[in-house]
Amino acid sequence: MQRNVLRIVYPVAGAAIIVLVWHYYVVLMRVPVVVLPTPLQVAQAIVRRSEVLAGEAWITALECVYGFLLSLAIGIPMAVVMTYSRIANLMFYPLLVASQSVPKVAVAPILLVWFGTGMQSKLAMAFVIAFFPIVVDTATGLRSTSAELLELARSLQCSRLQTFFKIQLPSALPSMFSGAKIAVTLAVIGAVIGEFIGSNEGIGNLLLTANSQLDSPLVWASLVILSVLGMVLYGVVVLAEKIFMPWAPDASARH
Amino acid sequence: MKASEDSGRKRAAGTPQPFGRLVNVSKSFEADGHSVLAVKDVSFQFRKGSLVSLLGPSGCGKTTILKIMGGLIPASGGLIEIEGKPVTRPYPGVGVVFQAPTLMPWRRVLSNVLFPMEVLGRNDARAKARAYDILKLVGLEGFERVYPRQLSGGMQQRVALCRAIIHEPSILLMDEPFGALDELTRLEMNDLLLDLRRVTGATVLFVTHSISEAIYLSDRVVVFSKRPAVINLEFEVDITYPRSPQKRFLKEFTELERRAGIALGVVK
Numbered sequence: 303m304q305r306n307v308l309r310i311v312y313p314v315a316g317a318a319i320i321v322l323v324w325h326y327y328v329v330l331m332r333v334p335v336v337v338l339p340t341p342l343q344v345a346q347a348i349v350r351r352s353e354v355l356a357g358e359a360w361i362t363a364l365e366c367v368y369g370f371l372l373s374l375a376i377g378i379p380m381a382v383v384m385t386y387s388r389i390a391n392l393m394f395y396p397l398l399v400a401s402q403s404v405p406k407v408a409v410a411p412i413l414l415v416w417f418g419t420g421m422q423s424k425l426a427m428a429f430v431i432a433f434f435p436i437v438v439d440t441a442t443g444l445r446s447t448s449a450e451l452l453e454l455a456r457s458l459q460c461s462r463l464q465t466f467f468k469i470q471l472p473s474a475l476p477s478m479f480s481g482a483k484i485a486v487t488l489a490v491i492g493a494v495i496g497e498f499i500g501s502n503e504g505i506g507n508l509l510l511t512a513n514s515q516l517d518s519p520l521v522w523a524s525l526v527i528l529s530v531l532g533m534v535l536y537g538v539v540v541l542a543e544k545i546f547m548p549w550a551p552d553a554s555a556r557h
Numbered sequence: 558m559k560a561s562e563d564s565g566r567k568r569a570a571g572t573p574q575p576f577g578r579l580v581n582v583s584k585s586f587e588a589d590g591h592s593v594l595a596v597k598d599v600s601f602q603f604r605k606g607s608l609v610s611l612l613g614p615s616g617c618g619k620t621t622i623l624k625i626m627g628g629l630i631p632a633s634g635g636l637i638e639i640e641g642k643p644v645t646r647p648y649p650g651v652g653v654v655f656q657a658p659t660l661m662p663w664r665r666v667l668s669n670v671l672f673p674m675e676v677l678g679r680n681d682a683r684a685k686a687r688a689y690d691i692l693k694l695v696g697l698e699g700f701e702r703v704y705p706r707q708l709s710g711g712m713q714q715r716v717a718l719c720r721a722i723i724h725e726p727s728i729l730l731m732d733e734p735f736g737a738l739d740e741l742t743r744l745e746m747n748d749l750l751l752d753l754r755r756v757t758g759a760t761v762l763f764v765t766h767s768i769s770e771a772i773y774l775s776d777r778v779v780v781f782s783k784r785p786a787v788i789n790l791e792f793e794v795d796i797t798y799p800r801s802p803q804k805r806f807l808k809e810f811t812e813l814e815r816r817a818g819i820a821l822g823v824v825k
Contacts, residue, residue: 459648549705
């Protein structure tokens with residue numbers, strides 16, 4: 303009980319220290335608001351512009367979620383094919399790895415040409431950046447199935463489908479979820495990059511606009527909202543992990 | 558197989574119709590471009606309902622023999638028969654137990670035990686009742702709904718034993734099933750296995766590197782050399798069942814231990 307309380311008290315105290323240092327640095331050094339607003343000014347901006355922020359955040363959130371879901375829908379089957387077809391693996395795995403050496407930001411203008419300035423180009427960007435960890439971690443998970451369990455399946459003359467759905471897929475779940483946790487945070491980055499390159503909506507766009515208008519409190523407010531968005535999406539994946547893998551030891555208890 | 562042959566337990570090897578037999582079985586593996594001989598000209602046979610231990614040093618190839626018997630890997634040469642039929646691939650009625658419990662962490666204990674019934678399409682109320690029964694038999698009553706990670710290694714291996722016999726296999730292949738357990742748990746598990754075997758009547762092939770475990774459990778012990786596995790010694794254990802820990806101190810028991818020790822080169 304007491305340990306649980308401390309788990310909350312310490313992080314809050316840590317954040318409070320940072321905020322105080324930030325506040326007094328700005329006040330005592332007389333930093334202009336354009337360079338760095340005080341935490342209070344940022345909070346005020348969040349409250350005053352809450353409607354705009356919420357609306358834009360919703361758009362960015364949708365871009366992230368759609369991009370992330372698309373990366374699951376394409377990444378997982380791709381991993382399955384590359385795990386079970388040696389030829390597909392030899393043909394495409396090196397290409398997949400090589401494709402990761404291309405800086406993802408550089409792809410954004412192309413996606414803009416293909417999909418326009420609407421939501422599609424943003425979710426495409428989120429997808430492009432999020433799907434790699436999904437493919438790699440799903441493939442790793444599928445390959446790490448215990449050899450003994452596979453032998454058990456063979457001794458019981460399991461069909462390939464039975465072996466896949468009853469043994470290999472559940473074996474891969476922990477690895478798939480660690481991939482998904484990385485992917486969902488990358489999806490946020492992808493969506494914001496997409497909005498930076500060409501958009502007239504979303505938090506990334508709001509941030510750029512505020513920046514050009516030297517509205518620093520709103521820039522910082524957008525940043526705060528983006529980090530909250532990232533944490534919420536991550537939390538949803540962690541929650542899904544708990545629901546789909548009730549057998550797994552509690553992640554927070556391990557650290 | 559007639560039931561009358563079952564009662565012939567006292568008879569020595571070479572009964573007219575053995576349950577299973579291996580004739581000049583060899584196995585070689587490809588490693589780094591050249592082949593390594595793991596098993597060389599192994600021949601032995603066993604009766605229905607008997608418990609046969611394959612005893613040998615670690616890595617001698619006895620596990621390979623077990624997998625060949627289960628049709629899990631093909632032999633490079635020789636003949637393997639179960640009930641008169643050649644074995645080349647997996648066949649029905651086989652139960653397996655490994656050194657590690659290898660349970661599915663995502664399934665609760667009951668569902669782990671029922672896994673074979675599920676894939677065989679026999680997961681009905683009777684199967685469930687039987688699962689409860691055998692879990693009770695191994696002392697895991699009340700643990701049906703927990704996940705494997707909440708159990709100790711010994712308890713997990715008991716679950717694995719239940720899973721191996723739930724579908725009433727006619728042959729049970731056990732690969733050093735108690736090798737990873739501490740000595741006290743291991744002695745307990747030995748008695749448990751003998752109980753289970755009485756209940757199921759399955760023929761058991763038991764791989765171990767423990768001399769006393771082999772003798773304590775078995776009707777018959779086959780002693781292997783270092784790799785490639787060839788048979789150094791074969792003997793019947795003429796100690797009546799049910800076996801109990803006191804019988805470990807019988808003169809016959811220690812004499813067999815000495816003979817097996819000599820065959821393994823650990824007793825001069």
